[in-house]
Amino acid sequence: MERIVIATRRSKLALWQSEYIKERLLELYPNMTIELNEIATRADKILDVPLAKIGGKGLFTKELEIALLNKEADIAVHSLKDVPVEFEEGFKLAAVTKRFDPRDAFLSEKYSSIDELPQGAVVGTTSLRRRMEIKMLRPDINLKDLRGNINTRIAKLKAGEYDAIILAATGVQKLQIEDEVKYFAPISTDKMTPSMGQAILGIETLDNPELIELLSALHDKDAHIEATIERDFVRVLEGGCQVPIGVKATISEDNQTVKVDAIVGMPDASEYIQDSTTVEIGKFETVGKEMAQKFIAKGAKELLAKAEKVAFQ
Structure with a gap:
């Protein structure tokens, strides 16, 4: 293949991840032409309703899959935690990348950790898993929904809407915005168990043996083992x-x-x-x-x- 088009969401994090895959591919195949096709997904447009009420995380992948079917892209790059465990017929998870930091992270302008939060503090997250695990650590905490991309969420924290917010550490680290808040503290996985596939990138394709073989060079054995267990x-x-x-x-x-x-x-x-x-x-x-x-x-x-x-x- 001489050219690959990557379907990607338009958020800064999604673009970072797709550029990362592009760079990795160019290291392996320097003469290849690799382009990004930026797609606005429904989940990116509806920012005031929890994902559970608008169809779940499959919203982050569906439009990218349509681009694959319409031959508008050859591969789609996803955060693996957003990828449903069952694929529609004809689609394949061609490769998973080496895992980044899988931890959740605590961000605050005033407090250094969950333990330091005062009674009844307001913590932002829309993830039902994070809600559960925060309540296990601090039953007194008041939880408030938090949608939007990473930069939007941090802006809401800095505007004083929350005492703290919980995000995936890897997203903040990839965008190198740890210093935008006073306290950025990854939380041990012993305290908060992450989502399946958190901090792994998944590359989806149609069932194309030539392309899957080409992408196999990006496939990380350890991430494959961990992701297989979690997704199973x-x-x-x-x-x-x-x-x-x-x-x-x-x-x-x-x-x-x-x-x-x-x-x-x-x-x-x-x-x-x-x-x-x-x-x-x-x-x-x-x-x-x-x-x-x-x-x-x-x-x-x-x-x-x-x-x-x-x-x-």
Whole structure:
């Protein structure tokens, strides 16, 4: 192939991610022409309603998939946490990139950490998972919806609408805007379990063997293992994107084992199921599914059904 067109959303973060993939491809194939096709998705246009009420995270990928079908692009670059666990027929997840920082982050102009927040402080997030995990750490916190791109969210924090906000650390780091707020503090995954695939980029294509082979050079083995476990866990739970599920697979330093931490529950943390397991790395293709079955046996599907009703109220 001599030319590749990348379908991308127009947000600064999405453009950074697509430019990152473009640069990686040009390192491998310096004579190739690579262009970006910027697409405004519905989720980027509707900024005053929680995602759960307008169709979930699939909104971030659907228009890009249409561009692939219409031959307006060859590949689409996504934050993997936004990619539904089931693909429509004909689409493929061709590669996943090396994982960036998977942690959530605490941002504030006044306070250095969640622990430092005063009683009843206002914290901004629309993620049901983050709501649940913040309430587990600080039941007294008042949660307030927070939509918009990263820069918009930080502007709302600086305008005094929130005492603190919670974002994915990787987005802030990629845009190099950590210094725009007084306190930027990534939160240990021991305290807050991230979303499946958080901080991994996924490259989607139509089922094109030549293109998939070309993209295989970007595929990261460790990210593939961790993402497979996390996405299997969510797929078996049939959790979708609108419910509070955290799952993080972490490969050991010696590459022999993988630890899986997972949590599902209600957005207000009134009920939740939490567990972890460590297995040999060779079992990565089964451990996510097996862990999900254990959660199901503990009532996870019923709990998630209740949580989903709350999301649409």
